[in-house]
Amino acid sequence: MFANITSAAAQDTWSLKRCVDYALQNSIQVKQQEVQKRLAELTLKQSQLSRLPNANGTIQGGYSDGRAASLLDNSYVNQSVFSSSGQLSADADIFGWFGKQHTIAANRLDAASNSFLLLKARNDLAFNVTTAFLKILLDKEQVKINEVNLKQTTQNLENTKKLVIAGSVPESNQADLEAQLALDSSTLVTAQNTVILSTLQLKAYMNLGFEIAFQPEIPENISDIPLAPIAEMSPEMVYSVATSTYPQLKSDELRIESATRNLKSARAGLYPKLTSYGNLYTRYANNYYIDPIKQITMPFGQQIDNTFQKDIGLSLRIPLFNGWQQRATVAKAKEEVFNRKLTRDLDNQKLKQDIYTAHANAIAALQKLSATSKGVEAAQKSYDFATKRFNIGLMNTIDYITTQSKLFKAQIDKVSAQYDYIFKMKLLEFYRDQKISL
Template sequence: MRYLFTGCLMVLLIYSPALFAQETWSLQRCVDYALEHNIQIKQADIQKRLNELILQQSRLSRLPSLNAGINNGFNFGRSIDPTTNQFVNNQLYYLGGSVNMSLNLFSGLQKTHTIQANKYTLAASEQLERKMENDVALNVATAYLQILLNTEQLKATRQQLNLSIAQLENTRKQVIAGALPESNLADIQAQVASDSASLITAENNLTLSILQMKAILNLPSDAPFAVDTQMNVDAIPVMNLDAITPEQIYEQAVGIQPQVLADSLTLLADKKQLAAAKGALYPTVYLSGSLGTNYASTFSQYYVDTIMVPPVQIGTVNINGVDYKVNSLPQTEPVYRSYKSPLGSQLNNNFNQSIGIGVNIPIFNGYTARTNVKRAQLNLLNQQLTAEQNKITLRQDIFQAYADAKGAREQYRATIRALEAARIAYDYATQRYELGLLNAVDYLTSQNNLFKATVNMLTAKYNYIFRVKVLEFYQTLHVQF
């Protein structure tokens, strides 16, 4: 399970199989579903995987480069025999192959600094993914609490309507009995109509809040969805605002907030990128080697052969009056012959190898290297300012959240007192109205005051809980709900 409620809230609820059958969604289920299906989180995960590939590639760049090639074709007319480098004037078929290797021995530690920069960039992208998950979880929690609030308000509105309907029936009986004037009945009927309209508005607010939650979860608008109404909101633990200061919360938050951590890692990555850019100002030392061979259809090999020359008469000699023939001695003479060298023989005879060390010294390249250094310096400076601004924003957000939480607490306490006073006033008004000592307008005013006090108290309660939970999230990133 990915970062169980890492955005804002951790839900520790157990729900029954019956609730599953009714498609009941707990807060934990909503957060888990959103973390799995949210498009922005998926995009953040893709960016993280891209950074993993970039890091892997930068590590592999330290290995030697090795390339092989084969070329073959026909030449017509005057061309160069690749085996002898001499011109020939006939058709030529050639075949060649080569293997080349190059290894960077030193390049100003550019690759080392680039690898380290990519490590920090990957770690920063992981923190940004966590931040995205936190933001999504916070949005889910806000929407979920809004649904619970609208559910409570709908319940209070329905109770108000039922109370008005019951009062309407009671007033009708008293009017028929002559105990109350008919104007009271008309006032109560108007109140029932007003409460019915309020009920429709409350139902619509609940429907809209559910649609908002479905949009966050990427659920179809017609998908069955119902929140877990068994949550005991009054039993939710809240931190003691008087036991901690916003400065203490900030000191704890600055060490765990993903955005701050991502800024720090990005700053380290930019420092390494600057070091890599400076490395381009140094000479590059590299090792190279190659293997190669070739074949040409015109290549011929020559050898010396010998042939036997038969004896021939070269004269006569007279001995004692007898003429004798004189023949030459048998002898051999060299004959130069040629033959087409076969493919295997040529490839073997023409096989060549080379190895060498080279140095590339940057002298002038359009001021590219120094421009890259200045660009890296400006990127580093910009990231330093961004990190500082994000810390300032975090401090402001925490101090604002702390002030909002304390204000919400005082408002919640005030609405509780207002509700108690409104309930007492309504009880007195009900007794006086039933005795005929209070007109319908004043009675309905007291009833509406009670309803408004109830709604205000519910709104203040949920607002207080949410404000405190946001503050707890800044402090620990793990909040029990």
């Protein structure tokens, strides 16, 4: 049973979808953006509740000793007094030029903006995970090529040793191949280490423990990964679609509207504000006497009734001069609207530049893939002819190793070009659809 469990764990593979899903659930960056979204929602809720009346209750108690005014005749006498009081106050805004309504609208727009920023963070993470996943696949393909190259060198060395023993070729041929074998072994180790580093990068995006075993699910044929035809991915079309789907631009537009609402709220502070208010107050003191001569204190309940006060009214606050603070607030709000428009234009410009750059890179990658494919075909033919000549002693070892190295480099270049083209096309698809898949 335990052997089966171990075998199942060892064969456990991670598909791209599994990697993306895990990253979205565990990424620290996404969680930080979720916190920002919740903070914006709390700010909105707080501003909405600010429309309700304010009510506050106060209870005080204290002790004093020394000369103080008598509560009966207001004369100063030496006395020790314990007193307590209670107060209930309330106020409500009646009219303030819709300042709070504009603030609520601004906070609602900010909350919606943060929702788009969260979507952007999730999309960017999915893209980064996909890119890192493709990098691992590329590095693993290069390891395979290095292994084949090492195997071929090893076989050639074994054959050369036999020929040296038979006296058919000089011993220097064997030495040359042994040096090439050492170089190929070193290159393989480097390629294997590159896979480890690429895997660590992907785990960092996923927030997956570095000690956890990771085996990517490798497609049977990388050429079968569906890609949109480059002719259908013109930069004008991709940009046109992206302007209506790109979360950053949507967030920018909402932040412009939010800043405009904040400007209106700031302007409302320049006008009078009407507020209603009401207060209830009462107190008790142990020097409130019924009979000062006998120092008989008035009962608690009677004191509460005798000192009970209440008032209600309206308050009109007219701003006259406050060190130009409110007008400075309005001026800053205007500049913030302008600044957010500039941010929108800058993000729009960057998106357009990125899309046109990605399209140019995709065309270049396709051309490079075509060239490297032809290069592999030519290098393979050259190597096949060289192998036949080398085996019958018509080619020296140095020339043969050079031919083999050219084939090896051509194969590496083709694999790199193939993955580079896939990445460039997936980047265009990401800009167009805001999602990515293999």
